[in-house]
Amino acid sequence: MNDRQVQRILFANGESWKELRRFSLTTLRDFGMGKRLAEEKILEECQHLIQLFDEYKGKPFDTSRPMNYATSNIISSIVYGSRFEYDDQRFQNLVKRANENISLTGSPTVQLYNMFPRLLSWVKNRQQILRNLEDTVQDIKELIKSIKETLNPQICRGLLDCFLIRKQKEEDSFVKDSHYNETNLIFTVGNLFAAGTDTTAITLRWGLLLMVKYPHIQEKVHEELDRVLGSREVRVDDRKQMPYIDAVIHETQRLASIVPMSLPHKTSRDVTFQGYFIKGGTIVFPLLTSVLYDESEWESPYTFNPSHFLDEEGKFFKPDAFMPFSAGRRMCLGEGLAKMELFLFFTSLLQRFRLTPPPGVTEDELDLSPGVGFIVNPIPHQLCAVSREGF
Numbered sequence: 001m002n003d004r005q006v007q008r009i010l011f012a013n014g015e016s017w018k019e020l021r022r023f024s025l026t027t028l029r030d031f032g033m034g035k036r037l038a039e040e041k042i043l044e045e046c047q048h049l050i051q052l053f054d055e056y057k058g059k060p061f062d063t064s065r066p067m068n069y070a071t072s073n074i075i076s077s078i079v080y081g082s083r084f085e086y087d088d089q090r091f092q093n094l095v096k097r098a099n100e101n102i103s104l105t106g107s108p109t110v111q112l113y114n115m116f117p118r119l120l121s122w123v124k125n126r127q128q129i130l131r132n133l134e135d136t137v138q139d140i141k142e143l144i145k146s147i148k149e150t151l152n153p154q155i156c157r158g159l160l161d162c163f164l165i166r167k168q169k170e171e172d173s174f175v176k177d178s179h180y181n182e183t184n185l186i187f188t189v190g191n192l193f194a195a196g197t198d199t200t201a202i203t204l205r206w207g208l209l210l211m212v213k214y215p216h217i218q219e220k221v222h223e224e225l226d227r228v229l230g231s232r233e234v235r236v237d238d239r240k241q242m243p244y245i246d247a248v249i250h251e252t253q254r255l256a257s258i259v260p261m262s263l264p265h266k267t268s269r270d271v272t273f274q275g276y277f278i279k280g281g282t283i284v285f286p287l288l289t290s291v292l293y294d295e296s297e298w299e300s301p302y303t304f305n306p307s308h309f310l311d312e313e314g315k316f317f318k319p320d321a322f323m324p325f326s327a328g329r330r331m332c333l334g335e336g337l338a339k340m341e342l343f344l345f346f347t348s349l350l351q352r353f354r355l356t357p358p359p360g361v362t363e364d365e366l367d368l369s370p371g372v373g374f375i376v377n378p379i380p381h382q383l384c385a386v387s388r389e390g391f
């Protein structure tokens with residue numbers, strides 16, 4: 001695999017980008033966001049996740065593996081049409097390599113390599129990223145092969161089926177230079193996994209950690225859940241009746257600011273922006289943190305304060321400066337799906353469990369420092385999920 005392909009996986013699909021973004025959005029809408037299908041899939045995954053949390057029987061554990069498996073399975077159901085069992089070796093490897101690459105991409109040596117690519121191509125972390133990508137592409141190829149064997153052109157089980165059917169149609173009609181080719185299929189699937197797994201899992205992990213750190217806020221979350229849901233299963237529509245939880249989730253996204261520098265963009269021509277001249281072809285990093293922590297927009301930008309999203313009557317509202325999904329033509333393609341996942345996973349877990357620090361650790365001792373990574377994780381930590389009475 002060469003560097004150009006790596007760039008394609010991480011950032012773009014070259015000249016095919018527009019067409020494939022449109023295709024991914026439409027199929028995500030059909031399989032993911034519309035038709036209540038995503039809600040069903042996420043709620044099914046919630047049950048598996050709760051079972052996994054239950055297995056720790058209130059003892060301390062690291063939340064990264066369960067959360068990554070759960071969010072990865074949502075993308076799997078949408079792309080492949082079915083989920084993986086958590087003990088599936090290939091699934092575990094796919095998730096592990098994705099996590100590793102996120103953290104290696106943010107490491108100082110890879111950052112230096114990005115600045116001086118000719119001098120530093122030997123950097124060890126970069127070599128590991130390339131090895132991981134190569135193994136992942138191999139796994140994706142094998143999964144595509146097995147999906148092809150059971151493909152029925154009359155039924156789309158997921159995004160991959162839709163792509164294969166479209167590819168066949170274009171081949172039958174002798175379309176020249178079709179965007180629906182094998183390479184773009186692999187990179188579209190790879191992009192969706194890379195972009196859609198860690199982001200949502202990491203946000204949820206921040207959310208759970210913040211609940212442990214601030215038990216008085218967790219108490220209010222429990223109070224709202226008990227009042228609105230009782231013991232029945234949550235639905236997406238319940239969000240309107242849960243302004244406090246909505247505010248807690250948004251404030252988690254704001255404070256965690258998990259993609260602080262968004263993704264790099266390149267100016268397509270010379271531009272003057274707010275008095276600054278930027279030459280065409282310049283790499284630009286939009287600093288999302290500068291907006292999410294803007295002192296002129298937020299009352300207390302550096303503290304966890306759900307009131308940032310509540311009006312005087314306790315109703316939810318979203319300030320314009322809330323943009324963790326970035327903005328513009330390349331803004332996050334999975335925003336709708338991510339929001340649904342955040343709400344359903346967070347409420348399902350909190351309805352069932354009270355989250356506490358490990359024995360012997362006080363809330364004050366819990367460290368909210370960010371870890372290293374191109375997507376910002378909490379530093380390694382453990383917490384306890386204690387079953388709530390009546391659940």
Ligand code: HEM
Pocket residue numbers: 011012021028191192195196197199200203258259262263264324325326327329330331332333334335337338
């Ligand atoms: C809390 C969860 C998430 C956050 C905070 C997030 C944030 C972002 C950000 C900041 C970008 C860069 C936008 C830009 O270049 O200006 C992005 C791009 C992207 N995201 Fe997300 N994302 C999340 C979840 C997801 C999910 C679940 C999916 C999968 C469906 C997804 C798919 C993508 C894709 C495909 C892109 C690239 C779009 C393009 O280049 O045209 N994201 N995301």
